[in-house]
Amino acid sequence: MYPDLKKTIPIDTIGVEERVSRLNKRSIKKESKVQGLKLALSMIDHTTLEGKDSPGKVKQLCQKAKMPYAPLPDLPTVAAVCVYPNMVSIAKEALKNSNVNVASVATAFPSGMAQLQVKLDDTKYAVDQGADEIDMVISRGEFLKGNYSFIFDEIAAIKEACGDAHLKVILETGELETLTNVRKASDIAMHAGADFIKTSTGKISPAATQPVTLVMLEAIRDYYRETGRMVGMKPAGGIRKAKQALQYLVLVKETLGAQWLSKDWFRFGASSLTNDLLMQIVKQETGVYQSNIYFSND
């Protein structure tokens, strides 16, 4: 169903920033901190998206995903690993018998500058290789010139190509620039069938920010009120510290509530975040500040 864009709500940037700043003042201590850190760990899409990625690198990444920190075997695993399509089969094999999903970027990631058929083939290939989740990019050029129906149709087509795989739509908010654009793109993506909406590829600066995430969470909430369908959220890029992750969780908790506080509805696209979360968890367990030499870099 194509959304009524006339109904798109204007966004006041300063108001959003003030809200974020107030949410950041939540003090997360003691049990709630431990609980939050573990929750965040379980929500990570542990990611490698580099031109130099190789089977060896991906296999090691997958080991880390399955067993983030051997001394604490009861810790949750991350939610998924996220790789390029040609690495999906490697990851799938490495994650066999685990509950870690394989996510693949597709649709001429990160620019999306290819014709639809290429994007569809890219998607189908990744799904055929065993991807559980597809992270697509929208065509920002078309969006910015106002060709919203193009965006809608393209997402709908990719969604169809995904079959049972679960579709995350990357808005690349750093290129959309305004929060009103972010809200509009979120509405289009959800109406076109996105299972998740995601901020960024990680290749453009700024990547995920809290104001952008808050606006997307509010869009999800309004869409849920309107249609009854829950859509997930994935901030990606630039989230490196445990403290930031907790701040994001506060955003989710106070915007969408407890239903969204699970890896089914919220993910972090990140790579170095995993280790900082682990260091903080171990610090909470031992009472001693940690050094990264005790944590594997994969």
Added chain:
Amino acid sequence: MSDRIDVLKTYKTYVAGKFPRSESGHTYAVKNKKDKTVANACRCTRKDVRDAVVAARSAFSEWSSRSAYNRGQILYRIAEMLEGRKDQFVEELELLDIKKKDAVKEVELSVDRLVYYAGWTDKISQVFGTVNPVASQHFNFSMPDATGVVGITSPQESPLLGLISTIAPVIAGGNVCVVLSSEKYPLPAVSFGEVLHASDVPGGVVNILTGYQKEMIDHLSSHMDVNGILNTNSEKNIRKQIDENSSLSVKRTYHLTENNWIETEHENPYYILNFQEIKTTWHPIGV
């Protein structure tokens, strides 16, 4: 000597742009310094005050939302009209035994004072408004805005210049007023009403009542729809009464009681500011 009998003028009040007689139906004798009755003036009371306040209130929204430029034009127009009737006013002052030389000076200064305030209308917010550099991402500015209905007790002496010196800063700032004219010398006030009437001043912006101030001050200063009082009466108990009444509705009340209205001190933008509210507006700065 002509056999012709002069047609004498009936002095009425000026309310809501019209010239009604007092609701009371009474008049009082206006006398010159030799105690000779020169005319009768309306002896206004409570109900006239009430009607005048209603007239003023209904004129406020339109007058205060006129452009500053337009208000300036109208004040200047009053000056033009007064200049044109200079002789009439000089004669009227002479009727009250004011010396011709002084009468001419009073009328000329009155015209000049109107011109002075006419020029302020579109500068007051430039000079006394501010843009405030708040520490957050907001644009913030403060502007003077008219207080509302102002009651004026005009001075006993200087019946024209004192009157104009109190009215002009009040209306220049977008306020409307109810004026109790000089008790002793009400005639120039009534004639000034005629000037206002001929000067594009919307009805109700200035309302002029004659009579005994003591019979009206209590009602005017206690009226809950009056927002400010400009008092020139120096009597201590009257002053106190005005102050006490003002507290009923938190009126802005100023006393200008020891004055030589000829002084240039009375060309004073701070008199405009006395009946201005500073309104501060905030707005975020973002895309």
Added chain:
Amino acid sequence: MSDSKQSTEKVKDSSNGTTKPSSPNADLKLDFSSFWDYSSAPESRDKVDIQEKYGHFIGGEFIDPAKGRYMKSINPATEEVLTEFAEGTTEDVDKAVKAARKAFNGPWSKLSAKERGKYVFRIARMIQERSRDLAITETLDGGKPIRESRDVDVPIAAAHFFYYAGWADKLDYAFPGRKAEPVGVCGQIIPWNFPLLMLAWKIAPALATGNTVVLKPAETTPVTALKFAQICYDAGLPDGVVNIVTGAGQTGAAIVDHEDVDKIAFTGSTNVGKIIQKSLAGTDKKFTLELGGKGANIIFEDASIDQAIEGVINAIFFNQGHVCCAGSRLLVQEGISDQFVQKLKDRMETLIVGDPMDKNTDIGAINSKEQYERINEYLEIGANEGAQMYQNSSNLPENGYFCKPTIFTDVSQSNRIVQEEIFGPVLTIQTFRTPGEAIEKANNTPYGLSSGIWTDKGSKIFKVGQETRSGVVWSNTFNKFDPTSPFGGYKESGVGREGGLHGLYPYVNLV
């Protein structure tokens, strides 16, 4: 982890690694309570020293009250006695005014404006240095959340001193065509809702312009003023320039009535303001009054809705609604009112009511028993008037004076809860159809302190802002304060301005 039903189900669902998200049941309730609650995060008061008893600060020293009587200051969050403070009598006030006069005639007036300003700068810095101590004290004494005393009251108080300090030697630029002279001895009476901040609003411009002051803090919140007295002492401010006399209404009246006071500055209720104005009748004392309000917060259908929701929350629930400029009357355009109220209720669910010392608390304790009872009385009045009451579902602490954030729908302009200032976390919600109707409703009150306008359309902001009769217009924001920004009311909300350049006027005679 919480074992709430919903979350455990989700965890189970995802444990096989293949489930996809699906639509939940049709019940569209958002659940803000059951999972991942914040642990308590209380600010420590260990390093804060509050004496058992305080005297007045007069002539540069703390002295016992003439009659030897003391009052108690209660921590409204616990109902425990925090400290005792002197009850000021006419004699105490007289002593303070004499000290202020002596300082005014002596060292303070002899000081150059530049040096005077440096004292004020010094005070500003000392407030910053002691900011955490002051914030904690403010919260213990008045019940406001530590988040607010830490992030709003104390930093803005310091900023006020900074701002006005700089004016001291620049007054020639403030008043075109005139020279500014100090008024003399200023009597200042401040309320309990922002004790230190209101002190700053009063004392900073008074000192910068060369006056001396006798200030009386409110009887429920005297402690930060007494800690400020210590700052004045430590800053080496000449004796008698700042005098703090504590006590209740009678002490205030003694200041107002004192013959040798040149100016009165009062912040408080409109009723008391009128009494003060009346008792000043016939005197030459200058005065400024910052009184009550019943601010309208107007939401147009083209507003940034989610930011407007946040604005409404700040407008009425900031400082438990103990704010004279609170946006206590919400006016929502009919087309969005259902959606807006729904969102407002969702947002209210995330407000945390409770221990003011907890860093996560959004709504702390009602300032006093008296105010607590007054608010409850209004809740009853609202219900009796037929309005629909909705409150968030917090559990209130057993001790202390707490009130849940409350909204009333189905109200009309004629209801008492719409007309009268409640001074608590209580919002009334009315609808309107056209801008004209909104303006009319907004202005249909004897108050005129603040208003809010929410729309994405710039020209509408200016039009509505122009027609709204209030001293502060917050457009697409609310309850923002800054030392450079003048504040004060139209109509019965007061006389004069505090803050900004315009805040200098009450403290000078122009010659």
